[in-house]
Amino acid sequence: MTPVAALFYGFGALAVLAALGMVSNVRNTVASAMSLVVTMVSLAVIYVLLEAHLVAAIQIMVYAGAIVVLFLFVVMLLNLRSDEFGPARQPLLKWAAGGLGLFVLVRFLRGLEAFPEAPAPPDGFGGYRMLGIALYTDYVLLVEMASLLLTAAIVGALILAKRKID
């Protein structure tokens, strides 16, 4: 097994285990958020293996940094009692959700076919230069729309979280 394959399977297994821990942890929401960080960082390592270096850096900065910190902030702001949540909802719904998850998984995996071997990427593939050129030439409209969306989201979040609207 090559080092790249070993790293991929190791961090892939770590991502799946951390995701399972996040979903199955019913007592402690902070521990769930920490498991989510482990999943995000493992995925960032896999992105590096797939030659997506800038995406990996942004994954760590935005997801493992900003988004999970926001989750932790809200969890601590709400100050929930740990016994407030039972294991899950009604058993029937639990089984139905498990069945649906299994169906999704099997459907996806059965739809998979053998893809051709990935060719060698050009020089600088996935670096900031190539991705920046793509973003500001072909996808410049998308970038502008993303900035508008972020502004609207920040304003909306402020208004929603405000105690009273004057």
Add this chain to the structure above:
Amino acid sequence: MVPIEHVVGLSAILFAIGVVGALTRRNVVVVLMSIELMLNAVNLAFVGFNRLAPAGAEGANLDGQVFVLMVITVAAAEVAVGLAIVISMFRNRDSIDLDEVSLLKW
């Protein structure tokens, strides 16, 4: 190099875990985290498929990675608004249990 079908398989496993988490948990914050997990699974599939076709007609083909950046942007906006809704729900109802929120239930 790892076969791309293994990358997509890992993505499918993470997506299925996210589906189960979003449907079974009662804590709104954990449901939002499961949705983040599903978005991450989709991002992994995007990056894997982009690796399959790295070169286009003119130079590099980075469409998949550009869309990953867009998904991350939308996820950040979604988390900001979603957590603000959670805070305002906690203020009004003193609980973030999903089963307690039945005002719109028919």
